[in-house]
Amino acid sequence: MRPARQYAVIVVGGGVAGTTTALALAREGIPVCVLERTQYDRWRPGETLSPLAHAELLRLGVPLPEAGEDLIPSHGIEAVWGSEHPQFHPFITNPYGGGWHVDRQRFDALLAHHAEAHQVPILRLTSAVYIERGPGAWNVHANAPSGELNLTCERVVDATGRASSIARQCGVRRHQVDALCSVSVVLTQPERLEQTLLVESTPLGWWYAAPLPDQRVIVSLLSDADLLALAGAFRPSGWLALLSATRYIRERLGTLPEDLRLHVRPCETSSLERSAGEHWLAVGDAASGLDPLSSGGILKALRSGHRAAAALRAAQEGDSTAHQQYAEAQSSEFARYLEARLGHYATERRWPDEPFWRRRMEEPAATAA
Incomplete structure (x- = not known):
């Protein structure tokens, strides 16, 4: 055109x-x-597309394609947060239907x-x-x-x-309120991977794993950029060492390849x-x-x-x-989001002295970027 x-x-x-x-x-x-x-x-x-997004897409006249090539169904979110055991939050009860991994x-x-x-x-x-x-x-x-x-x-x-x-x-x-950064790897999906978003907190920050179309899975570590650098998370060997300290994320992934391509993204x-x-x-x-x-x-x-x-x-x-x-x-x-963010991070109280969590126990002080 x-x-x-x-x-x-x-x-x-x-x-x-x-x-x-x-x-x-x-x-x-x-x-x-x-x-x-x-x-x-x-x-x-x-990303996991929440059921609420369906209504917004319908307003645009954009129908979602069939599951498969571009997106796969998501059954909900599992969170290991503030507890040693995962809590499951299903999408099935949502009036807009299920979610999607896109x-x-x-x-x-x-x-x-x-x-x-x-x-x-x-x-x-x-x-x-x-x-x-x-x-x-x-x-x-x-x-x-x-x-x-x-x-x-x-x-x-x-x-x-x-x-x-x-x-x-x-x-x-x-x-800018914080310096959060993600370090992600896309892997071949192991067999029988749950179609859920799994979030797991650790002393350094938190991880998530979610299936993607084409039999892939994305695994991400999120923490402040300076803490990631100190922990060696920007190197494949360091990232893998930190992954090994997780429990539920690591269990889901099976055998990992030796050569990993890290994707670093400020968030x-x-x-x-x-x-x-x-x-x-x-x-x-x-x-x-x-x-x-x-x-x-x-x-x-x-x-x-x-x-x-x-x-x-x-x-x-x-x-x-x-x-x-x-x-x-x-x-x-x-x-309103900042208030909700403060409350959500406050529910994780297992590592109050770790820098990542200590920084999030206080009201954010914004700095010009």
């Missing part, structure tokens, strides 16, 4: 939050374009496909280099496979994840000091990044995209307070 030069909205970033925003706008007849710097081929951690690359590509079916241009391998405010419009300067690309729009959406590159260009700072809790301004707003992780312990990354992104689209539509119809109201709602939601 050949891109036009002018749109009502340009979304920078084609992840779940970005494509949800674009798809919701397109369904309202609002001209929108998405700039996505990848071809949906870069590694991203697998491959994020495929899930993001699925949403992009549906957006394109609604005539949303998704310009792959295209990165916004900088934006500038002209008379009555944004000028978006991007690099595309064909060379430099210049587009204009009335409003721009920052969906660039924790980088928040558009908001930062607008002079907005990002506040700190952080947020913009404000998630909207004049003629721009931020969605998903660009607005605020949550601890993966919430297991709600996709759900949060879907809901954020819906709310952003509603705010953009209201602003286009003349509501001068729409962006401010959106930013205030985002700020209130993040404050």
